[in-house]
Structures are given as structure tokens and as C-alpha cells.
Amino acid sequence: MAKKDKNFSRRDFLKTSGIATGALIGGGIIGGLIGANTNQQDTASPTSTGTSEESMGAAGGVRGLVFFGNNAEFEILNQATERIFPEDDLGPGAIGLKVAYFIDQQLAGSYGENSKEYMQAPFYEGEPTQGYQSRLKRNEMFRQGIQLMQQEAQSRFNANFVDIEGEQMDEILTAFQEGEIQMRGVDSQFFFRLLRQATLEGVYADPIYGGNANMGGWRMKDFPGHQAAYINEIESEDFVEIEPQSLGMHD
Amino acid sequence: MVTTLDSVDVVTVGVGWTGGIIAAECAKEGLKVVGLERGRERGTEDFSIVHDEYRYAVRYELMQDLSRETITFRNNRRQRALPMRQLGSFLLGEGLGGAGTHWNGQTWRFLPYDLQIKTITDEKYGANKLPAEYTIQDWGITYDELEPYFDRFEKTAGISGEDKNPFWGKRSSAYPTPPMKKTPILQRFETATSNLGLSPFMVPSANLSEAYENPDGQQINACQYCGFCERFGCEYGAKTSPEITVVPAARETGNYEVKFNANVVEVMKEGDRVTGVRYFDTVTFEEFIQPANVVVLTSYVMNNAKLLMVSEIGQQYDPETGQGSLGKNYAYQILPGATGFFDEQMNTFMGAGALGMTVDDFNGDSFEHGDLDFIHGASLSITQTGSRPILANSTPPDTPSWGAEFKRASIENFTRTLNVGGQGASMPHKENFLALNGTYKDIYGVPLLELTYNFTDQDRALHNYITERAGEIMQEMGAKTVVTRNPITDYDIVPYQTTHNTGGTVMGADQATSVVNNFLQHWDAENLFVVGAGNFAHNGGYNPTGTVGALAYRCAEGVIRYSREGGSLV
Ligand SMILES: Cc1cc2nc3c(=O)[nH]c(=O)nc-3n(C[C@H](O)[C@H](O)[C@H](O)COP(=O)(O)OP(=O)(O)OC[C@H]3O[C@@H](n4cnc5c(N)ncnc54)[C@H](O)[C@@H]3O)c2cc1C
Ligand code: SF4
Numbered sequence: 047m048a049k050k051d052k053n054f055s056r057r058d059f060l061k062t063s064g065i066a067t068g069a070l071i072g073g074g075i076i077g078g079l080i081g082a083n084t085n086q087q088d089t090a091s092p093t094s095t096g097t098s099e100e101s102m103g104a105a106g107g108v109r110g111l112v113f114f115g116n117n118a119e120f121e122i123l124n125q126a127t128e129r130i131f132p133e134d135d136l137g138p139g140a141i142g143l144k145v146a147y148f149i150d151q152q153l154a155g156s157y158g159e160n161s162k163e164y165m166q167a168p169f170y171e172g173e174p175t176q177g178y179q180s181r182l183k184r185n186e187m188f189r190q191g192i193q194l195m196q197q198e199a200q201s202r203f204n205a206n207f208v209d210i211e212g213e214q215m216d217e218i219l220t221a222f223q224e225g226e227i228q229m230r231g232v233d234s235q236f237f238f239r240l241l242r243q244a245t246l247e248g249v250y251a252d253p254i255y256g257g258n259a260n261m262g263g264w265r266m267k268d269f270p271g272h273q274a275a276y277i278n279e280i281e282s283e284d285f286v287e288i289e290p291q292s293l294g295m296h297d
Numbered sequence: 298m299v300t301t302l303d304s305v306d307v308v309t310v311g312v313g314w315t316g317g318i319i320a321a322e323c324a325k326e327g328l329k330v331v332g333l334e335r336g337r338e339r340g341t342e343d344f345s346i347v348h349d350e351y352r353y354a355v356r357y358e359l360m361q362d363l364s365r366e367t368i369t370f371r372n373n374r375r376q377r378a379l380p381m382r383q384l385g386s387f388l389l390g391e392g393l394g395g396a397g398t399h400w401n402g403q404t405w406r407f408l409p410y411d412l413q414i415k416t417i418t419d420e421k422y423g424a425n426k427l428p429a430e431y432t433i434q435d436w437g438i439t440y441d442e443l444e445p446y447f448d449r450f451e452k453t454a455g456i457s458g459e460d461k462n463p464f465w466g467k468r469s470s471a472y473p474t475p476p477m478k479k480t481p482i483l484q485r486f487e488t489a490t491s492n493l494g495l496s497p498f499m500v501p502s503a504n505l506s507e508a509y510e511n512p513d514g515q516q517i518n519a520c521q522y523c524g525f526c527e528r529f530g531c532e533y534g535a536k537t538s539p540e541i542t543v544v545p546a547a548r549e550t551g552n553y554e555v556k557f558n559a560n561v562v563e564v565m566k567e568g569d570r571v572t573g574v575r576y577f578d579t580v581t582f583e584e585f586i587q588p589a590n591v592v593v594l595t596s597y598v599m600n601n602a603k604l605l606m607v608s609e610i611g612q613q614y615d616p617e618t619g620q621g622s623l624g625k626n627y628a629y630q631i632l633p634g635a636t637g638f639f640d641e642q643m644n645t646f647m648g649a650g651a652l653g654m655t656v657d658d659f660n661g662d663s664f665e666h667g668d669l670d671f672i673h674g675a676s677l678s679i680t681q682t683g684s685r686p687i688l689a690n691s692t693p694p695d696t697p698s699w700g701a702e703f704k705r706a707s708i709e710n711f712t713r714t715l716n717v718g719g720q721g722a723s724m725p726h727k728e729n730f731l732a733l734n735g736t737y738k739d740i741y742g743v744p745l746l747e748l749t750y751n752f753t754d755q756d757r758a759l760h761n762y763i764t765e766r767a768g769e770i771m772q773e774m775g776a777k778t779v780v781t782r783n784p785i786t787d788y789d790i791v792p793y794q795t796t797h798n799t800g801g802t803v804m805g806a807d808q809a810t811s812v813v814n815n816f817l818q819h820w821d822a823e824n825l826f827v828v829g830a831g832n833f834a835h836n837g838g839y840n841p842t843g844t845v846g847a848l849a850y851r852c853a854e855g856v857i858r859y860s861r862e863g864g865s866l867v
Contacts, residue, residue, distance in 0.1 A: 130699040136708060157356065164367040164382045166737065172379040175372055175789040179379055216700070242699050250686035251351035267711045269646050269686045272348040275521030276647035283481050285642035285712065293346050 113154035127245040137266040145248030148257025158185030182231040191237045254294040264290040299584040305329045308589035310561045311596035313395020315828045315849045317539035322853035324552035335560035336392030344530035350685040354528040359399045361389035366739035372751045387796040394540040401527045401650030402503030405839035406447045408661040409440035409466045430727045437806035438815040440466045450846030454537040455509035458501035464663040483654045486679040489773035495656040502651035503537040513546035524683025526650030564608040571825045598831040602731045602801035603746040624731035626800035628836035631721035633763035637776025642712040645684040653680035660838040671758040675719030675838045719763040723836040726753045731801040802831035816855030816866040828852040
């Protein structure tokens with residue numbers, strides 16, 4: 047097996063990643079158009095431009111909590127997700143992308159309530175190959191996990207989670223990841239996986255869900271989001287850079 | 298109180314590909330058909346905002362609601378079976394079109410070898426090539442007998458393809474539409490496999506390369522390569538699905554009605570005939586009996602087996618004695634493969650569900666197995682389905698799974714990662730089977746199905762061998778780093794693998810070892826038919842639906858003949 051090689055050119059990467067590109071161009075949804083001319087420039091609507099964070103995602107730029115009733119809990123989540131997906135020279139991290147707002151909204155809905163999962167008793171601990179067997183709903187896991195992060199910060203560092211150093215947060219998160227934190231009704235490894243996955247979902251889901259602010263997650267990855275079609279570009283030998291577009295970018 | 302409805306000629310349970318094909322063929326012949334579908338009505342107009350990875354691909358918007366019904370699972374008989382509480386390994390369908398709404402559209406014909414696997418293996422390698430616990434058997438039908446039905450399905454679906462594979466069975470006619478676009482990523486695979494002396498060809502696709510009108514007069518549009526195909530419905534009506542082909546064809550006859558929110562819980566039986574089905578309205582929980590002259594189970598592998606079990610039709614398989622056929626020969630697939638990390642950026646986010654190229658040089662019996670400790674093999678493909686950012690976070694080995702280093706590597710590689718993957722044929726084993734669970738029930742009070750399954754030595758050997766081949770191809774494709782898949786140990790129901798479940802209601806020529814005959818007619822009840830990948834006696838190296846579609850056309854012929862003449866069809 048070949049050895050990994052980290053020598054990619056960061057300049058090339060930044061150049062093509064779209065981070066430094068100019069104004070955002072909105073476009074109406076043209077799904078349903080058969081054989082539409084899919085050249086982005088032709089279908090873009092010049093009226094719906096906007097570059098500010100506030101104009102994306104949550105309606106009218108308003109943000110608020112719908113699951114957490116306590117700002118302290120929300121702040122812990124904010125910091126924890128930032129450790130998982132930190133801001134760096136590539137672009138924003140979880141906080142900048144509003145990931146915790148995304149998770150808050152998800153926890154209040156069918157995701158948090160496990161409404162599409164089989165939740166009937168009896169509950170038995172199974173083999174790992176049998177998957178998730180907890181009677182806890184996801185929002186209960188998050189609430190408990192966040193409380194335990196705070197407890198760990200207090201007992202390890204005698205401080206609030208949000209006030210400790212990044213490396214200290216990492217130490218606590220790693221303890222969760224390794225299954226070392228005693229949780230009730232679920233093991234901490236499972237909770238950590240859920241937290242990590244929810245963070246990535248908040249980074250990369252369409253901004254209509256309240257995360258991925260300004261489509262910043264997509265920009266870093268060069269993912270153009272919702273595009274009607276690639277029939278005209280898919281044979282291109284070169285990498286094609288396309289301004290991303292959200293499902294929410296229509297009148 | 299149970300309400301008994303007016304009797305019809307044919308009732309089907311579930312309206313996916315199988316239910317739709319039976320309905321269209323029977324309704325065209327003047328039979329009155331009712332399709333009972335537990336999900337809701339849906340169609341192309343519902344997919345105008347479908348380019349949403351989170352809702353459709355991550356939260357499974359179009360798939361089965363497990364809060365109502367799931368299956369239970371254990372790796373072996375010593376374990377306690379527990380419910381699959383959230384979808385993972387496979388994604389079960391629900392709603393009009395079933396899984397045919399959100400499939401990829403790779404449309405294969407199983408190999409002539411597949412249908413006579415036992416005979417050919419014994420002839421070529423002797424009777425002891427596999428230990429006796431592998432319960433391989435012929436399907437009771439040959440490729441040549443099934444060929445007209447394959448042809449039929451491909452014409453209905455308008456499949457785009459090219460007949461360039463030296464290893465597959467003879468075709469009576471060309472593909473109805475030309476292959477899809479051969480993108481630079483596919484060309485890379487083509488060049489590499491050609492250099493290695495292999496025979497690449499375009500994947501036969503139900504994402505159509507051009508607009509097409511099928512023999513029923515239904516229009517299928519041209520694929521726009523939108524990159525949101527697998528797990529999504531097509532907003533262009535370009536991915537062939539039951540609800541844009543066979544369902545409207547059936548409805549246009551005036552002889553077909555679909556009842557939605559109708560969850561069937563029992564097949565009614567009197568002596569050696571079935572009389573209809575009992576179902577719940579999923580909204581009101583009212584109970585109904587739908588009497589019918591013919592009952593066709595078209596509710597997918599899992600539910601077809603379950604309905605026979607709860608209705609006590611046929612003999613349940615017992616792994617202790619080897620007796621009984623119902624639930625026997627369940628098989629899954631194994632996914633050998635290799636990932637390549639490249640220097641240059643590629644348009645990995647563009648694509649279509651069945652856009653790909655394949656080599657069959659290591660599938661079926663196209664290579665010599667004399668010195669190998671397994672039979673069969675895998676098709677090896679590259680597919681460009683459209684990478685999406687939540688679920689595509691490949692990183693080279695030794696990258697941490699979170700934090701700054703993870704962020705950098707996952708972003709860097711999003712447009713620089715390609716996969717060559719195999720669909721490994723899985724051979725049935727006496728310890729892998731379906732039964733009813735004694736503890737857990739669905740929301741209607743009916744026991745859940747129980748899956749007992751693990752990978753076998755045959756699977757592991759095949760996986761190792763094919764993974765090496767995949768690694769060689771990826772190397773030849775010029776990847777900077779090639780990572781081959783880890784050897785498989787125990788089957789794990791958590792990560793998505795493939796929705797290619799087979800067996801449990803196996804077809805065959807012999808009543809002792811099969812549930813249905815080769816018209817998919819039940820051996821114990823002549824007016825009961827069971828159709829789906831559950832009929833497969835083992836799993837092959839391809840996606841199942843081309844073969845399922847062929848079997849559904851075969852079954853429809855059987856239902857029509859039975860309706861006119863009665864009696865056993867074989
Ligand atoms: C993501 C994904 C990708 C796939 N890609 C491919 C591919 O590229 N190529 C390929 O060949 N195959 C593919 N498949 C598999 C393919 O979708 C299935 O083989 C095919 O759709 C099966 O058709 P069916 O009619 O047997 O069952 P289904 O499509 O599952 O239809 C069964 C229907 O029965 C209904 N039903 C079930 N139980 C009941 C009940 N008790 N009462 C009433 N109704 C009931 C369900 O709601 C469903 O609508 C894919 C599957 C998935 C999930
Ligand atoms: S890739 Fe093609 S067939 Fe698939 S959903 Fe998009 S347009 Fe439809």
C-alpha cells in the first residue's frame with residue numbers, strides 16, 4: 047500500500063476552492079425543465095443576489111434556539127462542534143457556519159425525536175454489529191452528553207467547558223470518543239459519533255436547515271450545491287468551478 | 298370490525314417494479330387488478346426540490362418508516378436477534394414505485410452461469426468444490442428461457458447500454474438506447490483496465506442517454522447528469538421508475554386501481570387456495586379484506602417472506618435439519634474494492650446513478666477457479682454518481698476523524714477521490730436464513746421478520762481476491778495513494794452497503810428445495826405468486842433489478858395463463 051503524502055499545493059487548492067471568488071449569484075430553481083440550458087450564467091436571476099451571512103439560511107437573518115432552553119448548554123455545543131470542525135485558513139469552522147443552530151433545530155424535530163426509528167421495547171444491549179439499541183432519543187443523548195462535557199471540564203480542569211483551552215476540550219472529546227465517559231442509557235462512543243456526524247451535517251447540509259452559513263461549507267469543498275444539471279459540463283477534462291446555489295435561493 | 302371489499306381478479310401487495318409490472322401486464326389482458334401499497338402516492342412533480350442531500354440521502358425521506366415496521370437481526374443462532382432500529386445496511390422502499398423511485402438504475406442480466414450454478418460448478422470443479430453447508434442450487438430456469446423476459450424489461454425501461462462484454466449471455470436485440478456519456482473519469486478506468494488486458498464496457502443504465510418512448514407508449518426523458526440520483530427521485534422523469542412506466546400503463550387500461558396507505562398483514566387461505574389478503578388502513582387502522590382470484594406478493598424480499606410466514610403458507614426452513622424451504626438461501630453481497638487519492642481535482646460531484654464502466658473478467662465463472670478457494674466473483678466498476686459533501690469525507694489512512702487535520706484532508710480529497718468497487722456474489726449458507734421473530738412486533742401487531750446472517754469463508758476469500766484486483770486497477774489509474782478495503786470479518790448491519798438482499802422465497806424445479814416454481818407460482822397454493830429478488834437461489838455479482846424485472850414478466854405470463862386455465866403451470 048502506498049504511503050500517504052501530504053504534499054499537495056495549498057496555493058493551488060485555495061485558488062480552485064472558490065473561497066476567494068467574488069459576489070454570489072443566485073438562481074431560480076429550474077428543476078422540472080427538461081433539457082434546460084444548464085449553463086449557470088444563463089439561468090441565474092440577477093435580482094436575488096446576496097453575500098451576507100444573514101441573508102442565508104434562517105429566514106430574514108433571525109437566529110434563535112428552539113430545542114435548548116439554556117444558553118450555557120448551547121455554548122458548550124458551539125465550542126464542541128468547533129473543535130470537530132475548526133476555523134482555519136481554508137475557511138470557517140462550525141461556529142462560523144452556524145452548525146450549533148442547525149443541530150438545535152434538528153434536535154427539536156423528527157431527528158431529535160427519533161420519529162422514524164423503531165423505538166419499541168424491549169431494549170437489550172446487543173453486539174456492535176446489531177447497531178443502536180438505546181431507548182434514549184437523540185435529543186436526550188445530546189442533552190446528557192453536553193451536561194457531561196461540562197462536568198468533565200469541572201472535574202478535570204476546575205472550569206467551565208467553554209472557558210478551557212482547545213486542547214483541554216479535545217482531551218474531553220477524545221475521552222467521549224474512546225468510550226471512557228460513563229453515560230446513562232448509551233455509551234459515550236456512540237454519542238460522540240452522533241455529535242461528529244451532526245456537525246458534518248450542519249457544515250454541509252443545504253443552508254435551508256440553518257447551518258452551512260453563506261454556503262461556506264460547500265465553498266471550501268468546491269461543491270456547488272443545488273445545480274439543475276451538469277449535462278453540458280460533465281465531459282470537461284478540466285475541473286469546473288461553479289458558484290454554489292442553495293435550494294432556498296429562489297423568489 | 299373487518300370490512301370485506303368486492304373481489305377482483307388479481308391483488309398485488311406493494312407497488313414497486315414487481316407490483317407495477319404484474320399490474321400492467323394483467324390489466325392489459327383485461328384482468329381487474331388492485332395494488333395495495335402501504336406508502337403514499339408520489340411522482341415526478343414531487344421531486345422538484347429533491348437536490349437535498351440531508352433530507353433525502355441522510356434522513357431517508359423516501360424510504361421505509363421504521364417506527365412502523367423493521368426487521369430483527371443477529372449474526373448467528375447463538376445471538377439474540379434485535380431490531381434494526383434505524384436504517385443502515387440496506388434501504389427499504391416505501392410509497393408508489395417502491396425502491397424503484399430512488400434506485401441508481403444499473404440494470405443487469407444475471408449470467409447464464411448464475412441460473413445453473415450448481416450444475417456448472419459440479420461439472421467443472423467436481424461435487425466438492427464448496428463444502429456441503431453452502432446450499433447452492435440451480436434456479437429451475439435457464440438463461441435462454443429467461444432471455445425474452447430480460448429483453449422485455451429492458452425495452453420497457455429503455456435501458457442505455459452497449460453489448461461489448463465478452464462474458465455475458467446472448468442478447469436477442471440491442472439495447473433500446475445508446476450508452477451514457479463516457480466522462481473523463483470513466484475514460485481513466487477504461488484506459489487502465491484495457492492496459493491490464495481486461496474488457497471494460499459501459500454500465501447498462503436506466504438513466505436514459507436520450508429520450509425514449511417504450512412499447513407501452515410511456516415517455517422517459519434524457520438524463521441531465523444532475524448528481525442527485527441514488528436515494529433521490531428524478532425531477533426530469535429521466536430515471537426509469539415504475540411510476541413513470543408500468544404504473545401509468547396499467548392505469549390507462551381502466552382495469553387498475555392502487556390503494557394507498559394499505560398495509561397488508563395476512564394472506565387469507567382456504568384449503569390449498571388463497572382467497573385474498575387482509576390489510577390495515579395505515580391512517581385509521583381500519584381493517585379490510587380484499588378478496589381476489591389471484592394473490593401476487595410483490596412487497597420485496599423481506600415482506601414477501603414475512604407474509605408467507607405469518608400466514609403459515611409453506612414449510613419454514615430449519616437450519617438444524619435442513620428441512621423446509623421458506624426463509625432458506627437468504628444471501629447478501631460483499632463489497633470488495635479500492636479507493637484512490639489523486640493529485641488533480643476532478644468533477645466528482647457531477648454524475649448520474651448508473652453512470653459507470655465495468656469489467657466482468659472476475660465475475661461469474663469467467664476466470665479459472667481451480668486453484669481458488671471460492672466460486673463466482675464480482676463485477677468491478679467505477680461509477681460516477683455525484684459525490685455529495687455530507688456523506689463523502691474520504692481521507693487517506695492515518696488521518697484523524699475530526700479536528701483540523703481531518704478538515705483539511707476531507708476537503709482536499711472531496712474532488713480527488715475515486716473508487717473502484719466490486720459487487721461480490723454471495724453464496725447461500727445453511728446458517729443464513731429468514732424466520733419470524735418471537736419478541737418484537739410491528740405497529741399492526743404482527744411479528745417482525747428475523748434475519749440470521751453472517752459472512753462466510755467463501756465470502757471472505759472472494760473479498761480478498763477481488764480487492765486485490767481492484768487495487769491493481771486503481772494503481773493503473775494513476776492514484777497517488779491506493780487504499781484497498783480491509784478484509785471482512787462479521788457482517789455489520791450499521792453502515793450502508795447495498796440494497797441487494799436475495800433469497801428466502803427461492804424459485805426452483807423441485808418442491809423440496811424451493812418455495813415457488815419457475816413461473817413464481819407457489820408450490821402449495823396455485824393461485825398465489827411470489828415475485829422479487831427473494832426468488833434468487835443465490836446472489837450474483839450484479840445489482841438485482843434487471844433479473845427481478847425479467848422474473849416479474851415471467852410471473853405476469855404465469856398469472857395470465859393461470860387466470861385462463863387454472864392449475865399448476867409446470
Ligand atoms: C439506494 C438504492 C439504490 C439501488 N440501486 C439499484 C441499481 O442501481 N440497480 C438495481 O438493479 N437495483 C438497485 N436497487 C434495488 C432496487 O431498488 C430493488 O431491487 C427494486 O426496487 C425491488 O423492487 P420490488 O418491486 O421487488 O420491491 P420494492 O421496490 O421494495 O417495492 C415493494 C413495495 O411494497 C410495499 N410494501 C411492502 N410491504 C408491504 C405491505 N405489508 N403492505 C403493502 N405494501 C407493502 C413497499 O412500500 C414498496 O413500495 C437499489 C436500491 C436502493 C435502495
Ligand atoms: S442523474 Fe439523471 S436520471 Fe438521475 S436524477 Fe439526475 S437527471 Fe434524473
